Amino acid sequence: xxxxxxxxxxxxxxxxxxxxxxxxxxxxxxxxxxxxxxxxxxxxxxxxxxxxxxxxxxxxxxxxxxxxxxxxxxxxxxxxxxxxxxxxxxxxxxxxxxxxxxxxxxxxxxxxxxxxxxxxxxxxxxxxxxxxxxxxxxxxxxxxxxxxxxxxxxxxxxxxxxxxxxxxxxxxxxxxxxxxxxxxxxxxxxxxxxxxxxxxxxxxxxxxxxxxxxxxxxxxxxxxxxxxxxxxxxxxxxxxxxxxxxxxxxxxxxxxxxxxxxxxxxxxxxxxxxxxxxxxxxxxxxxxxxxxxxxxxx
Numbered sequence: 087x088x089x090x091x092x093x094x095x096x097x098x099x100x101x102x103x104x105x106x107x108x109x110x111x112x113x114x115x116x117x118x119x120x121x122x123x124x125x126x127x128x129x130x131x132x133x134x135x136x137x138x139x140x141x142x143x144x145x146x147x148x149x150x151x152x153x154x155x156x157x158x159x160x161x162x163x164x165x166x167x168x169x170x171x172x173x174x175x176x177x178x179x180x181x182x183x184x185x186x187x188x189x190x191x192x193x194x195x196x197x198x199x200x201x202x203x204x205x206x207x208x209x210x211x212x213x214x215x216x217x218x219x220x221x222x223x224x225x226x227x228x229x230x231x232x233x234x235x236x237x238x239x240x241x242x243x244x245x246x247x248x249x250x251x252x253x254x255x256x257x258x259x260x261x262x263x264x265x266x267x268x269x270x271x272x273x274x275x276x277x278x279x280x281x282x283x284x285x286x287x288x289x290x291x292x293x294x295x296x297x298x299x300x301x302x303x304x305x306x307x308x309x310x311x312x313x314x315x316x317x318x319x320x321x322x323x324x325x326x327x328x329x330x331x332x333x334x335x336x337x338x339x340x341x342x343x344x345x346x347x348x349x350x351x352x353x354x355x356x357x358x359x360x361x362x363x364x365x366x367x368x369x370x371x372x373x374x375x376x377x378x379x380x381x382x383x384x
Contacts, residue, residue, distance in 0.1 A: 116384035123378050124152030126359035130367045134159050146173035148372050154179040154357045163201035178355055179206040184213045187233050196240045208277050210247040223261045227268035234273025247277040250286035251321045271300055279305040284339055291347050299352035307359045308337030328362035333370040335377030342383040
């Protein structure tokens, strides 16, 4: 990309990011709220490795009503479903790895999802070797459409979850836009990670307006500081982002402003996440839950 295009996108991106930033713990007047606060269990993955059942129970005791899984840690679908029922929670969504989308593996993913009670099967990460190929994004979209068709036949919904690396130029457009444009919205919906959108200096509301109703799920996590772009046209290093992650409401993202557009976006599920909880996972997810429980918007 030429320098002029980069400067313009940097400026526009900075303006977009600025609209998302807010002083800590700023409340909006209004009656709308998150009815069922959810959590992406990747946040407590270390705890689940040693005490799967106890971790689910503790997360439920904090008040989380919806779980999104990222692995079952050697538990059968039947065992997982029993634990959800025991704790009075549901698991509307699950993250699966890229290799699970293979034709010979995806039917088992669907079968397990139906037993547990998932409504959405989400692809959260396109493998590095695929992303390095400029045509890999379009091929991924084709795979997503295939999986979306299989999900539709089974009464489920396929979706894609973003990070920040989708906002690089591929064939003169963002990779994220390739996914949106090359997939059938009836087969592939989007789980927008609002924190990674902020890191990428993108405006979620702009995407909500362009693709209304396409974002039934969001990831809700915060950062204390948005790290600067070091190399123009390349995403910020993950290792610079993780230490800045914090509990929801303790960072710079203006949640009320974003959630004012929830109906336009089609948001049905709000999943708290922290990729890097720094050994204080339960304290952080409780702080995030308490913040969202009080948050109201117009």
